[in-house]
Amino acid sequence: MTALPPFGARFENVTVTYPRSWSADANGAVHRTPGATALDGITCDIPAGQITGLLGRNGAGKSTMLGLLAAFRRPTHGSVVVGAGGDLRDPWEDAALTSAVQFVQDGGDVFADQKCADTLAYYADLRPEWDAGRAAELLDLFEIPVRKKPAALSRGKRSALAATIGLASRAPLTIFDEVYLGMDTPTRHAFYDALLADYAAHPRTIILSSHLVAETERLFEHVVLVDAGRVLLAEPADELRSRATALTGPASAVDRLTHGREVLDRQELGATAMVTVLGTMPDDAARAAAAEGVTVGGVGLESLFVHLTRKEARR
Numbered sequence: 001m002t003a004l005p006p007f008g009a010r011f012e013n014v015t016v017t018y019p020r021s022w023s024a025d026a027n028g029a030v031h032r033t034p035g036a037t038a039l040d041g042i043t044c045d046i047p048a049g050q051i052t053g054l055l056g057r058n059g060a061g062k063s064t065m066l067g068l069l070a071a072f073r074r075p076t077h078g079s080v081v082v083g084a085g086g087d088l089r090d091p092w093e094d095a096a097l098t099s100a101v102q103f104v105q106d107g108g109d110v111f112a113d114q115k116c117a118d119t120l121a122y123y124a125d126l127r128p129e130w131d132a133g134r135a136a137e138l139l140d141l142f143e144i145p146v147r148k149k150p151a152a153l154s155r156g157k158r159s160a161l162a163a164t165i166g167l168a169s170r171a172p173l174t175i176f177d178e179v180y181l182g183m184d185t186p187t188r189h190a191f192y193d194a195l196l197a198d199y200a201a202h203p204r205t206i207i208l209s210s211h212l213v214a215e216t217e218r219l220f221e222h223v224v225l226v227d228a229g230r231v232l233l234a235e236p237a238d239e240l241r242s243r244a245t246a247l248t249g250p251a252s253a254v255d256r257l258t259h260g261r262e263v264l265d266r267q268e269l270g271a272t273a274m275v276t277v278l279g280t281m282p283d284d285a286a287r288a289a290a291a292e293g294v295t296v297g298g299v300g301l302e303s304l305f306v307h308l309t310r311k312e313a314r315r
């Protein structure tokens with residue numbers, strides 16, 4: 001089968017409001033869950049053929065956005081479209097589109113009380129580009145006993161099963177919603193490596209939602225940062241990294257050189273300090289800093305993430 005081209009996606013002025021709900025407990029008491037505006041008029045693009053990091057704090061609206069792309073729900077207002085080659089359409093009840101979108105959540109959508117092999121057979125039927133050989137390699141890598149039921153696996157193994165489904169699906173739009181949460185550190189890194197290798201061999205569009213920014217940022221070519229139901233920015237990861245600068249060297253020199261700048265982070269070890277400031281540093285200033293033993297360099301996305309999504313930054 002010919003591989004479908006990678007999918008792009010667009011959110012246009014999208015609002016999602018969850019209604020209030022009621023439930024009754026064993027004593028017959030009724031509890032009300034208040035409604036919530038999960039997305040508040042967001043507009044952004046997901047570029048085709050790239051790995052996008054969807055970053056945001058707890059409750060920011062990441063899962064809601066991803067559920068819209070997979071047509072698990074519809075927007076209350078606005079439009080969501082996905083598709084290949086500039087032909088973007090509403091995925092709602094469009095089987096041709098939704099069969100090309102694999103949405104993987106932590107723990108996965110699996111048959112909990114049947115053998116893992118049954119869940120894998122289901123996805124093999126559902127996804128036109130399913131790669132059974134790759135699935136077998138990943139099951140081996142993550143040491144998942146396919147004859148067991150997902151309900152009998154540890155949380156980390158269930159996450160690894162979900163990751164396997166996402167990678168083996170080879171879907172033109174593959175979405176991992178914090179799928180790594182239950183994995184231990186070596187397994188998470190094995191997943192990141194497998195994802196990069198798979199993406200290089202079979203280019204497609206991948207979205208990975210995360211709040212483990214330091215650990216996952218090496219994967220991202222594009223970043224969408226959401227906070228409290230709004231998109232704070234959507235831009236290439238390198239552009240975002242260049243929004244801040246880190247100065248490392250003798251503390252007194254670093255403090256003098258960063259005086260008056262907006263400081264995102266400051267760490268000190270003995271007489272050495274590393275200070276991250278917003279903005280870039282002109283070449284002549286960087287040369288002057290070097291003469292004082294201060295190194296000027298780029299920053300990771302984590303300090304920017306913390307800075308841009310801190311409570312005080314909300315207006």
Ligand SMILES: Nc1ncnc2c1ncn2[C@@H]1O[C@H](COP(=O)(O)OP(=O)(O)OP(=O)(O)O)[C@@H](O)[C@H]1O
Nearest residue numbers: 018036037038056057058059060061062063064065
């Ligand atoms: N089924 C629901 N009913 C009511 N409110 C909901 C529902 N699902 C999500 N919400 C609310 O919508 C907002 C966004 O939730 P969402 O799960 O999209 O955030 P998230 O960024 O994925 O969070 P996390 O990182 O904690 O998983 C939150 O305020 C949440 O409480």
